Amino acid sequence: MIVELEKVSLKRDGNWILQDLDWKIEKGQNWVLFGLNGSGKTSLLSLLNAYTFPTTGNMCVLGMEFGKTYLAEKLRIQIGFVSSSLQQKFDLGDNAFEVVLSGAFASIGLYETPTDKMRTRAAQLLHDLGCFAYANRRYETLSLGEKQRVLIARALMADPPLLILDEPANGLDFLARESLLESIERISKKPDAPTIIYVTHHIEEILPTFDQTLLLKDGKVFASGSTTDMISSERLSEFFGIPVNVMWNQNRPLLSRVFATNK
Numbered sequence: 315m316i317v318e319l320e321k322v323s324l325k326r327d328g329n330w331i332l333q334d335l336d337w338k339i340e341k342g343q344n345w346v347l348f349g350l351n352g353s354g355k356t357s358l359l360s361l362l363n364a365y366t367f368p369t370t371g372n373m374c375v376l377g378m379e380f381g382k383t384y385l386a387e388k389l390r391i392q393i394g395f396v397s398s399s400l401q402q403k404f405d406l407g408d409n410a411f412e413v414v415l416s417g418a419f420a421s422i423g424l425y426e427t428p429t430d431k432m433r434t435r436a437a438q439l440l441h442d443l444g445c446f447a448y449a450n451r452r453y454e455t456l457s458l459g460e461k462q463r464v465l466i467a468r469a470l471m472a473d474p475p476l477l478i479l480d481e482p483a484n485g486l487d488f489l490a491r492e493s494l495l496e497s498i499e500r501i502s503k504k505p506d507a508p509t510i511i512y513v514t515h516h517i518e519e520i521l522p523t524f525d526q527t528l529l530l531k532d533g534k535v536f537a538s539g540s541t542t543d544m545i546s547s548e549r550l551s552e553f554f555g556i557p558v559n560v561m562w563n564q565n566r567p568l569l570s571r572v573f574a575t576n577k
């Protein structure tokens with residue numbers, strides 16, 4: 315089991331931010347964590363990364379049980395985490411290749427000498443993510459979409475069993491988004507691919523590889539299960555509280571609002 319949450323709740327400043335979450339992620343599954351603004355996605359990710367601990371409930375990530383051992387560092391090194399809050403942290407003058415290499419040391423900046431094996435791996439990842447062409451460019455000169463690819467490659471350097479992509483397509487135009495999504499779909503199909511959790515509030519970003527979805531609403535699991543069950547007109551109309559229509563086209567969902575028509 316990659317992730318196991320049992321009745322997990324989180325209280326902050328007297329408010330319950332997350333309540334009674336049950337979530338099981340098995341090896342080989344890829345999940346979408348879908349929730350609107352303020353639904354608790356960031357708080358849930360902080361729990362998974364052991365930046366916060368549940369107020370009540372039981373939690374186990376990558377076989378490490380929360381509260382039983384001191385696990386924060388040990389756990390984080392095994393989770394590839396890509397979030398837009400990380401973007402600026404790498405504006406240190408390093409080129410894209412060096413930023414990817416730094417993932418082998420879990421450091422921000424490259425302070426240790428990488429081995430030849432690490433260099434080969436970094437070059438391969440730059441290829442896989444479609445960013446080999448700008449391997450020698452300074453990271454801070456890259457576009458948002460290019461930076462995201464480099465950060466995903468960096469996260470994969472340590473061969474993490476779990477990769478969390480926190481709204482990776484935010485701020486990207488249609489083409490940049492589609493090309494990033496194509497790279498994510500590709501890496502998810504590799505034989506040594508990690509389990510991926512893709513966090514988003516955009517239905518149209520859900521790729522076929524994400525066969526499981528958890529719908530988070532007001533800090534609670536609204537529903538979870540197979541993506542085709544979760545991302546349906548009926549389910550999402552209930553989730554949003556307004557009538558919506560989901561149309562599947564080439565294994566990708568499209569969401570639109572349904573307006574009442576006057577007869």
Ligand SMILES: Nc1ncnc2c1ncn2[C@@H]1O[C@H](COP(=O)(O)OP(=O)(O)OP(=O)(O)O)[C@@H](O)[C@H]1O
Pocket residue numbers: 326327329331349350351352353354355356357358515
């Ligand atoms: N330290 C805190 N004290 C009180 N309330 C908090 C605290 N941290 C978060 N919250 C509240 O908990 C709720 C969930 O916040 P969270 O940031 O996890 O949501 P989110 O789904 O990531 O939202 P977004 O998509 O807008 O980033 C919000 O209503 C937020 O205001």
